Amino acid sequence: MQKQFLSLFPNYIEPTIKVSVHGIPKSYTEKLHMYVVEARFLIGKTPGAVDLARFARLDTLEKIDPSIKHRRIPAEQAAPQVDPSSTYNRHPNRRWCEAPGSLCIESRYPLEGKLPVGIRLANKLEEGGKKISEFMEFQTEIRVLPPEEIDRAGLTKLTSLEAPITGVLEQTIFSVNQVMQFGKLLAILQEHPADPNRTVATVFMALAVETDVLERKKEFENVPVLRNLIPAQVLMGKSSFNSGNSISAGLPDYVRNRIRAIADLIER
Template sequence: MAAWLAACTGAVAEEFQLEDVAAVASIPIAQIKPHTVIFADQRNDKLADSSTELIPFDDWARSRPVQRRFLSLFPSFVEPTLNQQTKLKLSVYQAEARFRLPKPAAALDLSRYANVAFLEQIDRAVKHWPITAADDVPSKDAGAAHNRPPDRSWCEDANAICVRSRYVFEGKIPAGIQLANKLREESKKPIPDFIEFLSEIMLVTQPRLAELPTLTGLDSAVTSALEQNIFWVNQVIQFGKLLAVLQQHPTQPEAAIATVYILIAVRNDVLNKQREYSNTPVLRNLVPAQLLMGKSSFNSGDSLSAGLPKYARSRIKAIANMMERE
């Protein structure tokens, strides 16, 4: 009777729940429970800076070459040089998650997610508009050239969808930014109360597709993978990457394993410059590192205003629920 009622009323499928673990790779596949996403980020990593909980990009790139190869904006990406003497130093936030899907990997079609509709569903607070290669900022702006791959321009691949996205900060953050702008010197450019970014979303193709087990650590066939590269951002963030990898379950023909990665590279000059806020009582809640890591009373919602840890969890949970309903 319960099953009949559920079918007749179109009851909503059970949603995924997140379970925090020290490291995704440490959990055997057989121990991943149904409708459970195992999730780990780098906040307690030995490489993380104790004051920001972010990992310096150079340390991350040097100690984790496989992750750098697949999760950097492109494999040869290095910290940009602002002039002959100065590098733009970066820090990274990295999250990784894994979950089981109750159908063969070959039955799941990630090409359905390479579009604006997918981005809208995983974070409804962000607005998106399709763009073309003519709108590719790093190809036109010399100051952003370091975010351009050496072998091509963004948005030129016929299989890629390029998007301009805009997120307006929520909760108390806009009022805090307005106050900060009033206290800034008039000669300084006002801090925007929004984040705008350009990204490219597409399926991963061969030969990279066949190489992805070296990243996931699972010895099984990769049937498809989807990536979003955020290659230009108007403030704070240097670049971002979302990579979802779908593999056949190693021992269960009727199941698939999805591994999702989110990496955000943050500009250290913003983190360091605005630590001065901590000495101004009215602005203490706007210290960038605290906002980014969700430790400010100004954090709210489930998107970027919540801080990167909650933002990553919300996006990954939304992706898991979408794949489950496929």
């Protein structure tokens, strides 16, 4: 059920990447590690009083994480539609950002704390290799699912809560400049089984991290100042380079803080 609902789109498979090695074209399947979080919280409101639509507005997104800056973009600027190198992230049934009521945004997050300094040093050591960027840039489609698109039976299995579904918010990250291949946030509202004045919210967040990023460590192990810049440690928030409350804090803190912010805004 998670694979069906938390992938970039149903039936998503890991992409085949085409590269050139010494002038010889080659293809390989890019392996992904999935980081999946599930959280559940109670809302002290009836389902009809919860306004999910405001989460598809820029002003609300900026309150969730002020360190990430967003700008609205038209569907024509969605990377999978215009960039040949990311066509494998195209939705097979429609174009990104053309679904009714969807908000399409491009977001930029400058890495914080000691990470930019460490990245500059790492890039100097990687002569001729792929450079690490000092910022994360990603494109996202956000929408509240219309009633006719809600798979009520499937989502009830996903939440493992037998109660009517009253609303679904979906945020899909379909283009990322590094580290990840895609991301998905799914917030599902259901009637409280025993209290009509409360709502149960189940939030899933899935991030598809590129496996080769997690496996990179040899180039840093022999440099004392970069020993803690090993990507797997940084992503899991277990490095001295981690800082702040956003992405630079590592995935566990970032996701936890984001879900808390969403819960707080819904409660208000």
